[in-house]
Amino acid sequence: MKTYLVGGAVRDRLLGRPSGDRDWVVVGGSPDQMVLAGFTPVGIDFPVFLHPRTREEYALARTERKTAPGYRGFDCHAGPEVTLEEDLGRRDLTINAMAEDEHGTVIDPHGGQADLRAGVLRHVGPAFVEDPVRILRLARFAARFGDFDVAPETLALCRRMVDQGEVDALVPERVWQELSRGLMEAHPQRFFEVLRACGALARLLPEVERLFGVPQRAEYHPEIDTGVHVMMVLQMAARLGASLPVRFACLTHDLGKGTTPAELLPRHLGHEGRSAALLGPLAQRLRVPVECRELADLVAREHGNVHRCTGLGAAALVRLLDRCDAWRRPERFEAMLLACECDARGRLGLEDEPYDAAPLLRGALAQASGLEASAVTAAALARGLRGPAVGQALHQARVEAVAAGSLTASAPPPSSAG
Template sequence: MKIYLVGGAVRDALLGRPCGDRDWVVVGGTPEAMVAQGYTPVGKDFPVFLHPHSKEEYALARTERKSGHGYHGFTVHAAPSVTLEEDLARRDLTINAMAQDEHGHIVDPYGGQQDLANKLLRHVSEAFEEDPVRILRLARFAARFTDFDVADDTRRLMRKMVEQGEVDHLVPERVWQELSRGLMEARPSRMLDVLRDCGALARLLPEVDRLWGVPQRADYHPEVDTGVHLNMVLDMAAYLDTSLPVRYAALCHDLGKGTTPADVLPRHLGHEGRSVTLLREVSTRLRVPVECKELAEVVAREHGNIHRSDGLSAAALVRLLDRCDAFRKPDRFIQILQACECDARGRLTFESRPYPQKERLALALKLTQAVNTAEVSAQAMAEGHRGPAIGRAIAQAREQALLAQLPFWTTVAE
């Protein structure tokens, strides 16, 4: 029985990058032998075991044969006779199909080291086309390894997979898993570019795909193309090291521009409402976590108002904070402002411009939070007010808090 370190840990060590989780493959082993040595079986679809001390995953060498559509459409064969080379052959990319033995020797039967040197993302074999998740994984790796290109033969293979309908069988959970991980990489735009190139984006996220080729007003968007703007916003979100909810909001903030009637372009009046409707459909279809979905909805609906907030009166600012649910969820409001900053700076020549709206609205929230709403409510009730009247009293107290601390927030025509 021989044990090898495999996959990403080997790749990252060769690249001089920090290694995350380590995966191991066991050649010549059996489930009985693993259990006898203290390993805990955890695999449902194939034999995987946890190390008795490190708790890292050890999988028996295996082969896979296509038996149906989608991620689960495989028959797995694990046996002591399966070789290391056969196990590595089932992996997605050559740079992920390398192993290292206990002496540090690299086993590289499919040219992974050469592709690392050439900065290429290349499939190991034609078996790549048997698993549509690999298209998403490759796109995610393109977002991580920003100076790597996709090999031409791999591009052609992915297009063939899309044309044959393989991506249509992907389950929502896997799409979201890979999409969310790709959004958190160094250049999320590269993930979208790869998916667009092979046609997968149009199948999986048509609401996003249709943004390319849609013009915008050049005075606000020198990059003009809405899809180009989206890519710039996503990369700005990565540059500012934002959270996943913020990056999902960036992805979905302008979806409505893809449905703007052609006769009113390049203006996009009302796109905010259309964006909310479309992103709800996307969130439901992909089973997006609630915190991502809710943040994205507020950003889609309010980003224009937040951009224009320097012209709002104290009363209008309080209403904006209320619509964003900032008083109940102040931390989420800061994330909303981050997403809006990404939108504002994700434009050609705007990348280094300041975004004072973020600091101004964060300060407005801080000042209005200082209002003792319990005291205001008690006073209003003592004066005989009830229901909505109490809410108006609280809003007025918050307006006064803004005006008292920042005189330049005067009442203006609304």
């Protein structure tokens, strides 16, 4: 048996980038030999084993044959006769189809090193069309390597796959898996740009696709195009190191603008509610996790109010904090503020502008949270108040606290003169 380091670990070493997990391919071996050597079998669809000491994955070299539509329709064959070159030939991109032997020698039958130097994402061979997940992986690598271009022939191949309905066979869980990874890359907007260029975005996320070409009011959105704006918001989310729930909220916050009647453009009155209405079916369709779905819904509904909060009075600010459940879920409220900041700064020429709404709302929350809620409730009960009246008393106390804090913040600093 011979063992080779393969895939991303080889690619990242050649790029001088840190690498995560290491994957290995074993040539000339059998499952029985691997077990006898102390490896633990874990593969279900094909023979994969865990190293007895490092727990890294070792897979027997294999070939694949397409047997049905979709990414699950494969018949895999692993055996001692399968060569390293045959195993590398079934991989997606040339930059991922390299191996390294125990001496550090790179085996590169498909020109991966040349494509690394040229900054090109290119498919290995015609078998690329057999697995629609490879379209998503291509988009994800474009999001990771922001200065790499997709080879024209690879993009054309992806278009043919879309036209033939291959992406329609993708299961929601796999789409979300790749989408979530793409959102967390350094250049998440490129994930969607590649999908859009090959026609896959319209099939997988039509709610996002229809945003492109939709105009917005230039005084608020100098970039005009709603789709372009959403991509800029994602760029800002990456720049600010946002979490996955925040990035998903950034992607979906303006979905309703895609359904604004043409006669009402470029204004988008009521788009917040329409965005939330579209988000629900999208999140259900892709099996989006609850944390992502809930934050996205909150951002979709309230981002306009958050942007306008600098002109609100204390009572309106407390109502906004109530709707956001900021008292019980301050961490989610902070995530919502970050998504709103990405939205405000994800606009042409406004990327470095301060976002005044966030500190104002943080201050209002701090002022109102400084109240002893149990003491306010006890005092209300002592006055004979019951039921909703007790909640109203607490609400009013919070309004007064926010108003007092606003007055303090706006007052001139005390003189330092003696």
